[in-house]
Amino acid sequence: MLLTLFYTLLLTCSTAAAMTLPKRIDVHSHFLPPFYRSALAGNGHSHPDGMPAIPSWSIDAHLSMMKTANVSKSILSISSPGTHIVVGNSTLGRHLTRECNAYAANMKKDDPERFGFWASLPLPDVELALQEIDVASSEGADGFGLMTNYHGTYVGSPALDTIFDRLNELGATVFIHPTKPCIKQGDGVNAQTIDATPFGEQYPVPIFEFFFDTARAVVNLFGSGTVDRCPNVTFIIPHSGGALPPLLTRFIQFSSVVPGGRVLDANKVREQLDKQFYFDLAGFVFDGESGGHGQLRALVEGFEISHERLLYGSDFPFTQTEFVEMFAERMKDGLEHLFSEGQRDAIYEGNAKRLLAGERDK
Numbered sequence: 530m531l532l533t534l535f536y537t538l539l540l541t542c543s544t545a546a547a548m549t550l551p552k553r554i555d556v557h558s559h560f561l562p563p564f565y566r567s568a569l570a571g572n573g574h575s576h577p578d579g580m581p582a583i584p585s586w587s588i589d590a591h592l593s594m595m596k597t598a599n600v601s602k603s604i605l606s607i608s609s610p611g612t613h614i615v616v617g618n619s620t621l622g623r624h625l626t627r628e629c630n631a632y633a634a635n636m637k638k639d640d641p642e643r644f645g646f647w648a649s650l651p652l653p654d655v656e657l658a659l660q661e662i663d664v665a666s667s668e669g670a671d672g673f674g675l676m677t678n679y680h681g682t683y684v685g686s687p688a689l690d691t692i693f694d695r696l697n698e699l700g701a702t703v704f705i706h707p708t709k710p711c712i713k714q715g716d717g718v719n720a721q722t723i724d725a726t727p728f729g730e731q732y733p734v735p736i737f738e739f740f741f742d743t744a745r746a747v748v749n750l751f752g753s754g755t756v757d758r759c760p761n762v763t764f765i766i767p768h769s770g771g772a773l774p775p776l777l778t779r780f781i782q783f784s785s786v787v788p789g790g791r792v793l794d795a796n797k798v799r800e801q802l803d804k805q806f807y808f809d810l811a812g813f814v815f816d817g818e819s820g821g822h823g824q825l826r827a828l829v830e831g832f833e834i835s836h837e838r839l840l841y842g843s844d845f846p847f848t849q850t851e852f853v854e855m856f857a858e859r860m861k862d863g864l865e866h867l868f869s870e871g872q873r874d875a876i877y878e879g880n881a882k883r884l885l886a887g888e889r890d891k
């Protein structure tokens with residue numbers, strides 16, 4: 530998220546005396562170890578996705594955020610642009626992915642009560658990614674953090690079928706994270722990737738495009754038949770679904786006119802959403818101190834998404850600690866308007882505990 534945007538927010542939101550915040554498990558928080566920052570900076574990503582800077586991060590800063598927001602456990606992942614950061618350079622992608630996953634695995638090993646991780650994959654290189662799935666699993670990955678697209682290859686693309694089939698065999702959890710929308714043209718040595726951002730640099734990509742790419746990825750996971758084929762994969766969709774909710778009815782109803790597409794059955798999709806999908810609460814899911822109004826209410830009430838499908842997310846350090854705290858305070862108020870105490874406990878902790886313990890909804 531944009532730092533400047535948050536500074537504006539700071540001016541408009543009074544930071545009242547710290548309130549007691551319910552204990553929580555954070556499934557959406559990021560780590561940026563020094564070698565990863567250098568790799569980003571050294572390969573044209575000093576302003577990742579149009580943001581002013583690569584946010585600072587350290588294990589101590591992470592722990593301090595956790596203390597402030599009463600996070601008992603953080604599941605770490607690499608944010609956009611992921612670990613395959615130069616189109617066509619799979620060697621770099623493989624090394625960076627391995628180093629990041631090894632780093633997170635060590636954090637988990639050193640402090641398993643407080644840290645877990647969604648491992649990255651060096652996609653779009655499928656062979657390397659299949660190897661990494663095994664290595665990261667043996668190192669204790671809690672699941673896998675996948676970008677919505679890899680240089681234009683979207684989750685759900687047939688090119689990634691073997692990846693999802695393997696994840697399905699493992700009964701893996703897949704945390705989806707948005708990145709810049711891209712189009713891939715051509716194949717092999719002639720392949721080209723171009724940005725699919727019609728407004729160019731006018732709007733930094735995380736503000737809107739991340740939400741569109743999230744929706745695009747989920748629609749494609751259903752439309753491609755990946756969700757049908759992989760009933761053992763559990764998906765976490767960030768930011769309360771991004772731009773997906775208003776499209777839910779639409780992509781199902783229109784599936785019959787998609788050339789070569791599969792016809793989706795509304796009841797089946799509903800069942801899959803209820804069993805295989807979680808949504809995290811990172812970002813502006815409440816419209817201020819608003820009595821529970823805003824994005825989350827639309828998802829929960831408009832589309833009947835149960836409290837059992839919701840998980841807490843901070844988006845640290847792209848959301849800095851003071852804003853993690855501010856969002857947590859809004860969330861406390863907002864969730865109290867929407868849910869009972871038992872339901873809120875499930876959202877903050879219970880659902881994540883069951884997910885991390887590998888309990889599947891059958």
Ligand SMILES: *[C@@H]1O[C@H](CO)[C@@H](O)[C@H](O)[C@H]1NC(C)=O
Binds near residue numbers: 599
């Ligand atoms: C954290 O949560 C626990 C359990 O809900 C509560 O007792 C404690 O006061 C909370 N701490 C903070 C700093 O809010």
Ligand SMILES: *[C@@H]1O[C@H](CO)[C@@H](O)[C@H](O)[C@H]1NC(C)=O
Binds near residue numbers: 617621
């Ligand atoms: C890939 O990146 C590495 C590290 O920056 C560099 O040494 C190498 O030359 C690159 N390979 C290609 C094919 O661009």
Ligand SMILES: *[C@@H]1O[C@H](CO)[C@@H](O)[C@H](O)[C@H]1NC(C)=O
Binds near residue numbers: 697698699700761
């Ligand atoms: C899904 O998981 C179940 C139980 O863990 C397993 O028996 C089954 O083979 C898995 N399905 C696939 C397609 O891998």
